[in-house]
Amino acid sequence: MRAYFRNIYEGLKSAVAGLRVTFGYLFKKSVTVHYPFEEVKVANGFRGLHHLKVDICIACNQCANACPVSCIEQTFDRIDKENVLVSRFSIDYNKCLFCWYCIPVCPTECITMGAEYELATFDRKSLDYDLVARGERTAKRNMTLFREEFVQVIEKVREKKPELAEKAEGLMGDPRVGLCGRNPEKDKSASSGFVEEEADSQASVSEEVAP
Amino acid sequence: MSFEASIWYLVALLTLGTGAYVVFTRNIVRAAFALVFTFLGVAAMYVFLRADFLAAAQLLIYGGGITVLLLFGVMLTHRHEGMELKLDPLKALPAVAIAGGFFVAIWSAARRADWDLVAPVEPVGTSEAIGSAIMTTHLLPFEEISVLLLVVLIGALFVARRSGEEEGS
Amino acid sequence: MIGLVHYLVFAGILFCLGLFAVLTRRNAVTVLMGIELMLNAGNVNLVAFNRFVGSGVNGQIFALFIIVLAAAEAAVALAILLNIYRTYKHITVDEIHLLRG
Amino acid sequence: MSELAQNLTLPGALLAGLSPGVAAMLVMFASCAAVLGVVALNGMFLVWWERKISAHIQSRVGPMTTGYWHGWLQSIADGVKLLLKENIIPLMADRWLFMLAPLVVFMSAFMAFVPIPWGEKLIVADLNVGVLYIAAITSLSAIGVIMAGWASNNKWSLYGGMRAAAQIVSYEIPVGLALVPALLASSTLSMQGIVEVQAGGIWNWNIFAGGPFTIVAFGALFLASLAEVNRAPFDLPEAESELVCGFHTEYSGMCFAFFFLAEYSEMFVVAVVASVLYLGGWHDPLGLGILPGPVVLMAKVLLLVFVQMWFRWTFPRLRVDQLMYLAWKVLTPLGFINVFGAAFWLILV
Numbered sequence: 001m002r003a004y005f006r007n008i009y010e011g012l013k014s015a016v017a018g019l020r021v022t023f024g025y026l027f028k029k030s031v032t033v034h035y036p037f038e039e040v041k042v043a044n045g046f047r048g049l050h051h052l053k054v055d056i057c058i059a060c061n062q063c064a065n066a067c068p069v070s071c072i073e074q075t076f077d078r079i080d081k082e083n084v085l086v087s088r089f090s091i092d093y094n095k096c097l098f099c100w101y102c103i104p105v106c107p108t109e110c111i112t113m114g115a116e117y118e119l120a121t122f123d124r125k126s127l128d129y130d131l132v133a134r135g136e137r138t139a140k141r142n143m144t145l146f147r148e149e150f151v152q153v154i155e156k157v158r159e160k161k162p163e164l165a166e167k168a169e170g171l172m173g174d175p176r177v178g179l180c181g182r183n184p185e186k187d188k189s190a191s192s193g194f195v196e197e198e199a200d201s202q203a204s205v206s207e208e209v210a211p
Numbered sequence: 212m213s214f215e216a217s218i219w220y221l222v223a224l225l226t227l228g229t230g231a232y233v234v235f236t237r238n239i240v241r242a243a244f245a246l247v248f249t250f251l252g253v254a255a256m257y258v259f260l261r262a263d264f265l266a267a268a269q270l271l272i273y274g275g276g277i278t279v280l281l282l283f284g285v286m287l288t289h290r291h292e293g294m295e296l297k298l299d300p301l302k303a304l305p306a307v308a309i310a311g312g313f314f315v316a317i318w319s320a321a322r323r324a325d326w327d328l329v330a331p332v333e334p335v336g337t338s339e340a341i342g343s344a345i346m347t348t349h350l351l352p353f354e355e356i357s358v359l360l361l362v363v364l365i366g367a368l369f370v371a372r373r374s375g376e377e378e379g380s
Numbered sequence: 381m382i383g384l385v386h387y388l389v390f391a392g393i394l395f396c397l398g399l400f401a402v403l404t405r406r407n408a409v410t411v412l413m414g415i416e417l418m419l420n421a422g423n424v425n426l427v428a429f430n431r432f433v434g435s436g437v438n439g440q441i442f443a444l445f446i447i448v449l450a451a452a453e454a455a456v457a458l459a460i461l462l463n464i465y466r467t468y469k470h471i472t473v474d475e476i477h478l479l480r481g
Numbered sequence: 482m483s484e485l486a487q488n489l490t491l492p493g494a495l496l497a498g499l500s501p502g503v504a505a506m507l508v509m510f511a512s513c514a515a516v517l518g519v520v521a522l523n524g525m526f527l528v529w530w531e532r533k534i535s536a537h538i539q540s541r542v543g544p545m546t547t548g549y550w551h552g553w554l555q556s557i558a559d560g561v562k563l564l565l566k567e568n569i570i571p572l573m574a575d576r577w578l579f580m581l582a583p584l585v586v587f588m589s590a591f592m593a594f595v596p597i598p599w600g601e602k603l604i605v606a607d608l609n610v611g612v613l614y615i616a617a618i619t620s621l622s623a624i625g626v627i628m629a630g631w632a633s634n635n636k637w638s639l640y641g642g643m644r645a646a647a648q649i650v651s652y653e654i655p656v657g658l659a660l661v662p663a664l665l666a667s668s669t670l671s672m673q674g675i676v677e678v679q680a681g682g683i684w685n686w687n688i689f690a691g692g693p694f695t696i697v698a699f700g701a702l703f704l705a706s707l708a709e710v711n712r713a714p715f716d717l718p719e720a721e722s723e724l725v726c727g728f729h730t731e732y733s734g735m736c737f738a739f740f741f742l743a744e745y746s747e748m749f750v751v752a753v754v755a756s757v758l759y760l761g762g763w764h765d766p767l768g769l770g771i772l773p774g775p776v777v778l779m780a781k782v783l784l785l786v787f788v789q790m791w792f793r794w795t796f797p798r799l800r801v802d803q804l805m806y807l808a809w810k811v812l813t814p815l816g817f818i819n820v821f822g823a824a825f826w827l828i829l830v
Binding site: 215216219223226227230231233234239242243246249250253256257259260261262264265268269272273276277280281283284285287288302303305306307309310311313314317318321322326327328329331332337340341344345349352356359360363364366367368370371373 | 382383384385386387388389390392393394395396397398399400401403404407408409410412413414416417420423424427428430431432433434435436437438440441443444445447448449450451452454455456458459460461462463465466471
C-alpha cells in the first residue's frame, strides 16, 4: 500500500520535473538555422570537397594509392623531365568517404579539403568531379536546373527580409554556393548572368547525359 | 410527408437494412460492424420518441461497449477457421416461416388493436425524471442491477481467464 | 405523422430479423447478435408505448434496465464463448453438446 | 433532432417565406456546414500549432516558409497535398470497411461539436443530455479504429485497432467518474446549463465547487481524456516504434487526412469538455462579461490543448500494462473518491 502511493507520488514528481524542462526549452533560442537562406558555418578542419592547386601538382599518384576506396584517378602528360601537365585529376564522390588520407601523403601539399558540403545532384554521373576542369560545366548545368526554383525562393524571401534576399542573390552567382558549382577560382563567366548562357548549357546537359 | 416523417423513414430504412445485413451476410466481422449502425439507428428512434437520455445511454452502452465486446469476441474466437458464415438451407425454410408468421401476427395485432392513445407530451428532458424515478420508485431494481453488474464483472473475468493462470501469478 | 403503429411495425421487423438469426445461425457470436437485435426491438416497443400510451418515464426505465442487462449478458456470454472456444476450437452451437469442461 | 440549430442565428428573412420543413432542413444544413467549417479550421490550426510547439520544445523552428509569418499557411498546403494524393487501398483489404472507417472516426469527432456552447445564445443544439452525448459519441471512434485496423488486413493495423479499443473502453470509466463531480456541482447534463451555473467569476467555477476533490477530478479528467483520444504519452494504438503507424498504417491521401482531422478535433473536444465542466466555459475569470464568449472559450481550450501538446513532447510512451495500471488501479479509485468526496463537500460546505 505504501509502495502504491509512493509510486504515484514519484510519478507525479517526475512528470512535473519533465514538464518544467521542456517548458524551459520552449522559450530558448532555436539552434537550427533556416538553411537555404542562412549559411551553416562549418567547423575548423571540416572535410568538404577537395581543392587542387594544379600548378604545383606533380602527378605522383600517391594520393590515389593512399585512397582506401580508389576514387582518385590522374592522367597527365609529361612535358619534360621536370614538368608534367595534369590534364585530368578526377575524384569520384560516389565513392569518396572524406577520410582525409589523400591529404597528408601529398609531397607538395597541392591537395586540400575545403568547406563545401552541398553535394546533392539529380545525376550520379555529375558526382565524378574533375578537379582540373571542375566548376564550369557543373556550375552552368546545375544553375540551369535549379535557377527557377532559386529565383522563386529569393522572391519569396524578399518580401520579408530584403537583406537576406540580396545576400542570396549575390550567392546565386557564386559558383561555390548552394546548388551551383564548386570551384571558387574558375569560371567567373558563370556569375555574369544566366539567360545568355542557357541555350549553351542546355546543350552541354544533353551532351553529358547521353552516354 | 413532413420533414420529420421523411427523416424517420430514412432512419428506419437504414436501421432495418443494416439489421438485415447482420442477419444475412456471410462475413461475421462485417455483421458485427453493421450491428453498430443498427444500434445507432435504434438510438435515433429513441430521439424521435423524445427519450434523449435513453438515446445517449444506447449510444454509450451499445455503440461503444457491446459492439466492441462483440468484435473482441469475434476476433478471439476465429483464429483457425475463416470468418465465413454458413447458412443451412434446411433450417432456413422453417426459420423463415416462423419469423414471417411471427411478424404477420405482430403486424395484424398492431393494426387491429384499439390502443388507448394519449396525446404525446413534449418533455423538456427526461434525465431528471429518470434519475428521480430510479432513486425513488425503482430503487430496488436499480440496486439489484448494480449488484448484478458487479457479479457479472467478477464472473466474466473468472470464466474468461486462461486456466493456466490459476496456479501462476 | 409517425404514430405508434409505425414504431410497432419497425420493432416487429427488427425482432423477426433477430429471431431469424437466432434460428438459422450456427455461429454462437452471430446468435448473440440476433439476441441483441431482439432486445433492441423490445426496447423500441417499450419506449414507444411509453410515449404514445402511457405517461411518465416508466417505459424508459424498463428499457434502461434492459440495456444494462444486455450489456451484462453480452459480457458473460462472450466469456463463456471464449472458454468454449478454448475447449472445442470452434463455437458452432449445434456441435457443442457435451457437458464436460 | 427538431431542436437542432434552434439558437443558430440565420437571417430571418431567408426563413420567413419558406415552409417549416424546408426551413428546418436549411437550418440543419447551415449548422452542419458551420460545424464542419469549425472542425476543419480548428484541425488545420492545431496541426500548425502542434508543429510549432514541438519544434520550439526541441530547439527547432518548425515550418517557416509557407505563408509570410512563421509558416502559418503550412496546414493548407498540407491539406491540398493530401486532397490531391492518390488514395491507395491495399489489394487484400476489405474495400468497403476500409473506406468507411475514416468516415466513422471523423463523424464521431464531428458530431461531438454539436452541443458545444460557444456563447450565451451561440450553440448548435443545446441537448438535455449534452455531456452524456459527448461521452457516447467520442466512444464511437473506437468502432472506426477497429474497423480501420481490421479492414487494412495488416497485423500492425489490427494490433493498433485492438489496442485502441481496449484503451478507449477502459478509459471511459475514469472519464465518466471524473465528469460526475462537475455534474453534481451544476445539477444538469446540458452543456449550456453547466456553463450558466458557473457565471460570475473564477470562484464560481466548478473546479472550486467541491474543494480539493473537484480540482483532483479536473486533473484526472484531463489525464483520462488524453488517454481516451489516444494522445501521447498514451498513444499506444499508433505507437510508431512498435506498430509502424498503428491503425492508419495503410491509409493515404484524404482517408488519412480524415484520421488526422479527427484526432485534432477530438483533442479539441476533450479540452472543451474540461473547460465547460470545470473552467466556466465562456465565462471570463473576472465575471465582467466584456469579451465575447467564443474568445474566452477558445482561450481556455487552447490553453488545455497546449498542455496536451506539451505532454506529448515531454513524456515517453507508456507500456500497455502501465496504461491499464493507471486506468484501473489509479484513476478509477481516485474517481470514486472524488465522486463521494465532492458529494459530501457539496452537501456539507
